Amino acid sequence: xxxxxxxxxxxxxxxxxxxxxxxxxxxxxxxxxxxxxxxxxxxxxxxxxxxxxxxxxxxxxxxxxxxxxxxxxxxxxxxxxxxxxxxxxxxxxxxxxxxxxxxxxxxxxxxxxxxxxxxxxxxxxxxxxxxxxxxxxxxxxxxxxxxxxxxxxxxxxxxxxxxxxxxxxxxxxxxxxxxxxxxxxxxxxxxxxxxxxxxxxxxxxxxxxxxxxxxxxxxxxxxxxxxxxxxxxxxxxxxxxxxxxxxxxxxxxxxxxxxxxxxxxxxxxxxxxxxxxxxxxxxxxxxxxxxxxxxxxxxxxxxxxxxxxxxxxxxxxxxx
Amino acid sequence: xxxxxxxxxxxxxxxxxxxxxxxxxxxxxxxxxxxxxxxxxxxxxxxxxxxxxxxxxxxxxxxxxxxxxxxxxxxxxxxxxxxxxxxxxxxxxxxxxxxxxxxxxxxxxxxxxxxxxxxxxxxxxxxxxxxxxxxxxxxxxxxxxxxxxxxxxxxxxxxxxxxxxxxxxxxxxxxxxxxxxxxxxxxxxxxxxxxxxxxxxxxxxxxxxxxxxxxxxxxxxxxxxxxxxxxxxxxxxxxxxxxxxxxxxxxxxxxxxxxxxxxxxxxxxxxxxxxxxxxxxxxxxxxxxxxxxxxxxxxxxxxxxxxxxxxxxxxxxxxxxxxxxxxxxxxxxxxxx
Numbered sequence: 001x002x003x004x005x006x007x008x009x010x011x012x013x014x015x016x017x018x019x020x021x022x023x024x025x026x027x028x029x030x031x032x033x034x035x036x037x038x039x040x041x042x043x044x045x046x047x048x049x050x051x052x053x054x055x056x057x058x059x060x061x062x063x064x065x066x067x068x069x070x071x072x073x074x075x076x077x078x079x080x081x082x083x084x085x086x087x088x089x090x091x092x093x094x095x096x097x098x099x100x101x102x103x104x105x106x107x108x109x110x111x112x113x114x115x116x117x118x119x120x121x122x123x124x125x126x127x128x129x130x131x132x133x134x135x136x137x138x139x140x141x142x143x144x145x146x147x148x149x150x151x152x153x154x155x156x157x158x159x160x161x162x163x164x165x166x167x168x169x170x171x172x173x174x175x176x177x178x179x180x181x182x183x184x185x186x187x188x189x190x191x192x193x194x195x196x197x198x199x200x201x202x203x204x205x206x207x208x209x210x211x212x213x214x215x216x217x218x219x220x221x222x223x224x225x226x227x228x229x230x231x232x233x234x235x236x237x238x239x240x241x242x243x244x245x246x247x248x249x250x251x252x253x254x255x256x257x258x259x260x261x262x263x264x265x266x267x268x269x270x271x272x273x274x275x276x277x278x279x280x281x282x283x284x285x286x287x288x289x290x291x292x293x294x295x296x297x298x299x300x301x302x303x304x305x306x307x308x309x310x311x312x313x314x315x316x317x318x319x320x
Numbered sequence: 321x322x323x324x325x326x327x328x329x330x331x332x333x334x335x336x337x338x339x340x341x342x343x344x345x346x347x348x349x350x351x352x353x354x355x356x357x358x359x360x361x362x363x364x365x366x367x368x369x370x371x372x373x374x375x376x377x378x379x380x381x382x383x384x385x386x387x388x389x390x391x392x393x394x395x396x397x398x399x400x401x402x403x404x405x406x407x408x409x410x411x412x413x414x415x416x417x418x419x420x421x422x423x424x425x426x427x428x429x430x431x432x433x434x435x436x437x438x439x440x441x442x443x444x445x446x447x448x449x450x451x452x453x454x455x456x457x458x459x460x461x462x463x464x465x466x467x468x469x470x471x472x473x474x475x476x477x478x479x480x481x482x483x484x485x486x487x488x489x490x491x492x493x494x495x496x497x498x499x500x501x502x503x504x505x506x507x508x509x510x511x512x513x514x515x516x517x518x519x520x521x522x523x524x525x526x527x528x529x530x531x532x533x534x535x536x537x538x539x540x541x542x543x544x545x546x547x548x549x550x551x552x553x554x555x556x557x558x559x560x561x562x563x564x565x566x567x568x569x570x571x572x573x574x575x576x577x578x579x580x581x582x583x584x585x586x587x588x589x590x591x592x593x594x595x596x597x598x599x600x601x602x603x604x605x606x607x608x609x610x611x612x613x614x615x616x617x618x619x620x621x622x623x624x625x626x627x628x629x630x631x632x633x634x635x636x637x638x639x640x641x642x643x644x645x646x647x648x649x650x651x652x653x654x655x656x657x
Contacts (some may be wrong), residue, residue, distance in 0.1 A: 003485070012609045043510045043512060043586075044510055045510055057508045118397055123408055158603055161601065188372035188537065188582040188599075189537070189538075189539075189578060189582050189601075190372065190373070190577055190578060190581045190598045191601070192581065192583075193580075193581035193597050193598075194597055194598075197595070215510075215511050216583065217511075217512075217585035218540075218582065218584055218585045218586075218590075219583050220406045221583060221584065221585045221586055221587045221590045222584075222587070222590040224587075241587045242587050242588065245585060245586055245587050245588075246588070253501025253597070255512065256511060256512060257585065259388075259511070259512055259514070259515035259543045260511060260514075260515070260540075260585055261515070261518065261538075261543065261544045262540055262584055262585060262586075263539055263540040263543060263567055263579065263582050263584055264542075264567075264584050264586075264589065266543055266563065267546060268519075269515040269517035269518060269519055269544060270515070271512065271514075271516040271519060272512040272515075273516075275480050275482060275483075275510070275513060276510060277510070277513075292499070298414055
């Protein structure tokens with residue numbers, strides 16, 4: 001068994017709309033090792049969430065289409081796996097936490113049933129066993145009085161509590177890979193701190209690999225081992241977390257870091273001019289070129305990848 | 321910034337009644353969204369109002385413009401008690417106090433052109449009678465706010481989120497106000513756009529000697545624009561001070577937890593930092609805890625006084641704190657300074 005748990009190779013996920021083809025994910029490659037937390041950073045519309053959804057083949061087709069690439073999970077290509085096999089992975093070996101805890105739980109199902117469902121299906125537990133395990137899980141994610149609250153309805157929980165329930169569901173079968181799509185964006189900062197602490201503990205104790213999709217650079221700095229920065233459907237820079245923040249290479253990463261207000265400084269903010277690109281009408285060259293300070297003639301052509309697969313960038317500046 | 325106080329809020333209360341079911345509905349309780357809030361804003365000063373969702377910060381913002389009925393307390397703007405004003409007098413006062421809303425998608429009328437949206441305050445207050453002149457004024461404001469003035473006849477849906485927020489800012493500026501409530505103006509925007517809007521608001525404040533109450537849940541954004549910061553919890557201010565006092569040396573245990581919970585985009589610092597992870601959720605404002613409203617989550621709450629007696633804002637180390645034991649608790653993250 002190799003160290004690499006998930007390897008995404010040149011993934012292309014497109015959407016066919018009446019306005020043309022939207023290349024939401026346009027050639028994305030990365031690897032995630034066991035127990036590693038990878039931050040997938042980008043603005044809205046950069047393709048980060050669609051990348052995450054594609055891994056579990058949750059993009060509706062049509063209008064979506066997996067137009068190319070491979071997603072190798074433990075030696076198998078998830079994109080070509082038959083639906084029933086993939087179904088035995090979903091919620092079992094690969095689990096997902098969605099952004100909005102208010103809408104991601106079924107409102108007319110008790111919390112206990114939502115957790116036991118996955119246990120009965122994948123782990124072939126009996127109802128009584130599953131219920132016992134559900135209570136353990138709720139306790140693990142820090143819900144007070146788990147035995148008393150397991151039969152509550154979702155609307156009886158607050159936002160932070162629902163997100164904990166979502167995490168308990170995701171962890172029910174001890175997944176090898178956890179896909180977290182902005183798990184704390186809808187929450188207040190003091191609750192965010194609680195949830196991030198929980199995810200960190202899980203990765204450390206259970207060796208769960210995590211892909212953490214977020215737009216918040218602060219969250220990434222605190223939790224991730226590796227970071228991939230997405231822009232216009234592509235990964236534009238990839239590095240371990242410390243060099244990425246200390247010495248960003250891609251002009252977009254640099255611009256992003258300079259434009260984010262920080263609690264620990266009050267220096268002038270330097271915004272990135274312009275706005276993010278329209279994915280149905282991407283320029284043939286580098287998608288960031290219209291907003292880039294260091295733009296050159298060459299940028300009209302698509303730059304290749306410079307550097308190692310795990311430490312490098314997609315930019316003409318890298319060409320020595 | 322001068323010493324003269326433009327806006328003074330004393331003991332502000334905004335309660336929303338909760339009614340029983342049926343035709344003869346009786347009031348059975350009240351959501352105490354704002355419950356005894358004191359605040360001062362000087363001319364040309366930017367005060368950041370920070371707190372978690374449900375703490376009453378937006379309701380406070382609306383109460384400052386009297387967009388919600390006040391249950392108690394006073395809002396004195398430039399020597400005039402807004403609570404006493406009626407009809408024409410209130411309308412006149414509203415020319416001088418404006419608001420920028422959080423959601424740039426919902427706060428612009430989709431059936432009006434951008435020019436008409438921005439010029440509406442000019443027409444409503446009868447400031448410019450001539451329609452053509454109003455459009456010219458609108459174009460000048462668009463240009464100042466970083467929009468192409470030739471788009472004056474376009475509709476809101478043709479603009480991106482950041483551009484729409486610029487339209488909202490231009491509209492707020494149209495009646496040449498002294499004071500603007502900015503209600504989370506950047507939280508709906510993309511990360512790379514937020515800085516553009518923050519910088520614009522900062523420039524405008526300096527240029528026109530404007531005062532803002534800048535409402536946000538994100539302390540780091542507020543730090544960049546505010547002269548002073550007020551931290552809210554369950555309808556009250558728990559601490560006010562300069563940005564350095566609040567961000568670098570907070571005294572109230574809630575402020576300390578809030579500051580420690582905000583992630584900093586630097587992995588080296590993140591690794592060193594100690595977090596105060598608060599237990600549980602914000603209690604319901606329908607039935608707030610007795611005594612100090614924070615005592616149910618406070619890591620250093622003590623038996624007795626904290627449960628029974630509500631602390632008031634008092635001066636501790638040159639800033640205002642509402643905690644019985646502010647002098648004794650020290651730094652909860654255990655930093656030694």
